[in-house]
């Protein structure tokens with residue numbers, strides 16, 4: 001019998017193909033989809049041992065399943081985390097990470113520029129359960145420092161932010177948290193595990209919506225929470241086990257197989273995004289390009305230090321406010337209008353009227369979300385086709401206001 005190799009000793013791309021694999025008695029090449037709710041026991045004694053935790057086998061898919069575990073073990077290897085727990089959606093992961101760590105009487109500090117539903121949990125939901133929250137400008141370290149109270153338990157942030165791709169100094173924010181024993185959770189969706197490793201920068205917990213780049217092909221919702229064994233055991237495991245936002249084995253199988261191609265996809269999408277960002281900056285009709293990999297990004301030096309690439313997203317502002325942005329989006333042929341991101345298909349969003357519609361004009365401006373802002377998620381198409389698509393769409397800004405655009 002061949003000795004199995006230790007996937008923690010190989011490079012990331014190899015881990016993502018082999019890590020976490022559990023082979024059944026049939027010796028299948030591709031990981032099996034264990035579409036089962038539960039498991040049968042050889043004896044009543046074995047059932048008892050499973051429930052006591054002295055026999056490590058599976059019990060019930062609300063808290064463990066072989067396919068889900070393969071996904072958790074594989075992504076933990078990629079992230080450099082001791083433990084991972086998968087959830088039904090990215091929001092289930094954020095919700096469990098927050099509710100699992102916090103109790104009535106605690107206080108949480110988060111950056112203002114958060115994914116809409118994350119901000120709802122921090123700003124609206126947690127206070128209903130007696131958890132106070134303060135939102136700060138994530139780029140201003142003095143605000144993090146000043147927001148700390150004796151009962152502050154958690155810092156929560158995302159970087160780069162949605163949709164304006166601001167980059168926050170994770171190590172510096174962790175250093176402020178450490179002084180007061182505060183735990184730091186980072187929503188790492190926009191950077192992806194390929195481009196940024198918050199645990200290595202000192203964070204205690206990382207959350208992902210696997211719906212984005214990890215699936216990467218627009219199929220399944222999912223989420224995952226990663227951290228040390230102790231962190232997951234103390235804060236997350238019981239919350240998930242008892243409240244039930246589990247990832248389905250089918251979705252776990254899809255994202256497990258997607259991990260195999262994650263580096264190839266994200267590297268290609270990042271290279272394309274860098275090329276497109278530079279091309280956009282030269283095109284007429286554009287008033288601003290925001291891309292963390294460009295020298296004109298306000299936190300370029302920090303992004304270079306903290307990230308391994310500029311990300312797969314670009315924000316840009318066109319002339320003519322909302323009307324201009326709508327005209328450009330409507331004139332695109334290859335790039336599709338959608339609120340999603342991280343897909344193999346390039347997607348464009350007008351944040352002020354969709355994902356960030358519920359904010360007041362003043363709140364939008366505070367977050368840098370102007371009427372002409374568009375967010376582009378770069379897919380796997382040839383970047384030159386995408387640049388041509390954007391160039392022809394921007395040309396429509398020169399047309400009279402009542403010109404009719406026919407989509408193909």
Ligand SMILES: *Cc1c(COP(=O)(O)O)cnc(C)c1O
Nearest residue numbers: 089090091115187189209211222
């Ligand atoms: C999409 C997203 C989420 C939520 O994930 P779902 O899978 O849609 O629940 C949370 N945070 C960020 C940054 C996201 O982009």
